Amino acid sequence: MSADPHGQFSPSVYETARLVTLVPGLAGHGGRIRFLLAEQNADGGWGRPDSYGLLPTLSATESLLAESRRARNPVVGLAAGRGLQALYTRWSDGEITLPDTVAVEILVPALIADINAHLEALDAESSPVLQGRRLPDPPGTNSELLAGLRETVRRGQPLPPKVVHSLEAVGPAAQGVSFARAGEDGVGCSPAATAVWLGNPAPEGPARRYLETVQARHDGPVPVAAPLDVFERSWVLATFAGAGIDVPVPPGIVTGLRNAFGESGVPGGAGLPPDADDTATALYALAALGRPRSLDCLWPYQQDDHFVTYPDERTPSVTTNAHVLQAFTSTETTKPGVGETMRVLAAWLCGQQRADGSWMDKWHASPYYATFCCVAALSGCGESTPAVRKAMHWVVGTQRRNGSWGRWEGTSEETSYAVRILLQANGNRPDPTVEQAAARGCAYLLGKDGEADPPLWHDKDLYTPGRIVLAQRIAALRAADANPRVGRLVGPWISVGAGRTA
Known part of the structure; x- marks a missing residue:
């Protein structure tokens, strides 16, 4: 990067x-x-x-x-x-x-x-x-x-x-x-x-x-947006921080993120207006790196019981609000009013959960992305435990025969989200069903090394942020490796489960 x-x-x-x-x-x-x-x-x-x-x-x-x-x-x-x-x-x-x-x-x-x-x-x-x-x-x-x-x-x-x-x-x-x-x-x-x-x-x-x-870069074709350096760097660093992966970060990346802030936060890249999603994720990443900034720039995005990504947006985003909740959790929970805002925001997120236990969002085609973002944000809120458990059961029930997950077909990206949901929602509680599902998912990820992921992220059309997706895959495998019961199961599933077709 x-x-x-x-x-x-x-x-x-x-x-x-x-x-x-x-x-x-x-x-x-x-x-x-x-x-x-x-x-x-x-x-x-x-x-x-x-x-x-x-x-x-x-x-x-x-x-x-x-x-x-x-x-x-x-x-x-x-x-x-x-x-x-x-x-x-x-x-x-x-x-x-x-x-x-x-x-x-x-x-x-x-x-x-x-x-x-x-x-x-x-x-x-x-x-x-x-x-x-x-x-x-x-x-x-x-x-x-x-x-x-x-x-x-x-x-x-x-x-x-x-x-x-x-x-x-x-x-x-x-x-x-x-x-x-x-x-x-x-x-x-x-x-x-x-x-x-x-x-x-x-x-x-x-x-x-x-x-x-x-x-x-592609000998003719172009991406839907460029440059998106703030978006890419914030998401990758936030992913590693959320997974507890301690990596050396070049000082220039940290300085660049901090310098990108203005009065209204940060945009995803030059030429875009600031937004709550990139701002919240960058704030979370900087806090995890020991370089926190004030979250005051988020307050203008607050609208009643949730936060908007941009002013006058058509539809609210659950993942933007999940990232805002994570940003508050990471730095300023003791400030007056923050605790109440977090409780209201958690309740709003729970209210957006679909009947099957999943979430959908305006910035991604897959429910596994939105569900992971919400589970990651809500896992630290005790009153949200039923919603998190419901999401975990939905993930277990939607795994494909080859160990993968996906909206249209199994993908490494969506499988990474699913594995992280299972391991985060289940905590350290022994649960053979959850652990076997996570192990089969990891076996699928290990068998797909180097394969490109299809576009699932929303802009004008769908696109794939390559480094962000790779960071999620690394985070999922690291989370599984940190769970000894899942780690022991992965080996057998590489030969038994990963060869099956979806």
Whole structure:
């Protein structure tokens, strides 16, 4: 992490496709086309199951339509046609649902309008297969908000800071806007936002150099956000601290985290506004490193019985509130009012628990992440014991035959969360059922060494924060190693359990 100012994050179909459309002359264009073609699913769409495939499929289809019309490449045209068919199938199968991802309510109608404009042009070229086929805006989108944002920009007025991360939704009017300054970290912590600000052809300068840097890592494709150094470093350090793993931390990382704080806390990376989630996690990590800061910057995020991630957010986040509770637990429990706030916050978290014992959240597709965050925060609250035990029983009951856990399929990331939930919720109480489940999970983790994890984290589309996921895997194995009963069980399960299929 010390040597990498951007962070290790997976390439994004959505964001990469926006660069194909917006800056086709930028270095790595061919690599971006190849990436989109390689990532297309068998059904013609892109992205993960359920509603998570909607935005990447819209973005990739629009960009390949644009590229096909520019370059008349039959392979690209075929892929664009398959993407259109996947979208038509999605609409004909019934009501379209939107995932709770960043700015989805404005990004979806923006892309639909662009695709329909391509189809109008193809109609004019007498393409009979496509005549009359248009995509309507699905429920949950907000075309009025999108139109209002575009009108605001046309009038020369600034947008709210958190909207700048999705500036590409504004379209050509966003080129060169004065309220978004492009430096060596781009615009809005987003390659797509930077690309629309630059325009085409992209002129020389800091913004273009930023795009050339972020695309070089994957030879064309780009992540959904960069740089995210504060986010990556806070989560990795907090994970090790929560697992009791004492590692030497370079002084520059600690100093950098402390210096990132402003009056409202810290953002996940340059170009993003501060938020309660990154702020709470950074505060927890710094306290664990013996460099605590005052938690006063968290109080402005308090809203009634919980904390918001950002002002005026659509939906509250249970994991943000779990991290806030952990931050309070780590440093300032004796201050007046903090104890009562913690009790109210714990009660709010317990009230968000689902009937089966799990939690879900707006920042991650998997219930295992949200459930781990809540269990870790609530484990120190005595009155929350029933909720923690209920979560543990849910984890035991959802283990797959091969020892893994996962929403769509078994993954190392979700298995790591599950193992940590079991060991934290059960404490040191002997429980053969829990211990065997944890051991089978560890055997699965040991058998998957080096394999990439699929994207599960929310931004505009799903992504994988590689180092954060690796830290969770290390923490899960360390927790199991610290439990002698689980440690003795892991060996046999490597040969007996890990070879089974899900």
